[in-house]
Amino acid sequence: MNGFDWDWQFTFEVMPTILEAAKVTLLATLLGSCLAIVVGLSFALLRRSGFFLVRSITYWIVEFVRSTPLLVQIFFLYYVMPEFGISMSPLLTGVLALGLHYGAYLSEVFRSGIDGVEKGQWEASRALNLSVFDTYKDIVLPQALRPMIPATGNYIIAMFKETPQLSAITLLEMLQVAKIIGSENFRYLEPFTLVGVLYLLFSLIAAYGIHCVERRFPKEGITLK
Template identity: 45%
Template structure:
């Protein structure tokens, strides 16, 4: 069996609408991950050690269990508790919450990565604590984590096909369905793989430039 360009052309519109869903889910999920990650980080810095530890383990639980299972949980279990979500909404929430536990770790490590001397210099200048955070620590931490946060955007993009596990017709699912109708799966799946590789390679080049730009030391 050989490659059929006409057929490839026919399925392309289906794939492009799948790609739109994939991109939408990735970007919306990313916004959730960025914001919720900050919440996790702050919740682990409260005065109560027990509370911090509890939050830490909840985040650890989410981080070390499969996204696909969590998606299924959100999509299949929550309706039983009276919260019915569309597959896409469930997917975006699942993706965002899962990756928020990663961004939380990035924020934490970024703050810890600011050299001790910076804290000491700020203390020596007798700056108020709020000021130290706002004008010394956070700006430096932010620079450090930008490339890593970029990595996680790509990671989420590449994890978005899991949404087909809860019936979302994203890029991979659209290819699968288009191909299953005609029993010709070579072209659609190859196009999908190629699309993913192209997007990943291009974005990894962008990240590398970010890394150079925000390189520390």
């Protein structure tokens, strides 16, 4: 092993295995994002509940999740939950941990998005006797969505870059696979570089995608005829 002799043949040899692992990384991110959005929206709405107890319990859950490391949450779900009779596959655990962790962050994004909708919109909805549910569904959320897009996108990209933490619970995602390849062949340069480049590539594509979504999204929100 002497420094910078890049082996193209080895690179192409390991590429399919790493790309295969990239699917796991992307799948975890995709499912994690979906869960995070659902969790985030639920927390955001619970934070606005009319009941003080619901509001404050939600507040403390969000604070707790945000103030503890993701890795601790991953370990807890994977190693401690089986003691309570709940054991899950590494992927499911990973999706759950990412969804919960980033859901807590997203709830703040969603909350400020909802707060950003003018008070007059709530008043008009009330004057028209719309139910709280219809007010959120038809009036508030369609307008709150656009300002939420950039920050939500950033968190999803951040989540994507945190997936290597799932290697700690033996999930065979990109970095874990690269490490295994490295240790089997005593060459780390190519696999790790590949992983880095793939992360960069995916992040750039995702950032561009989010930018496009934001730009094409109507300024008034989801338009309803």
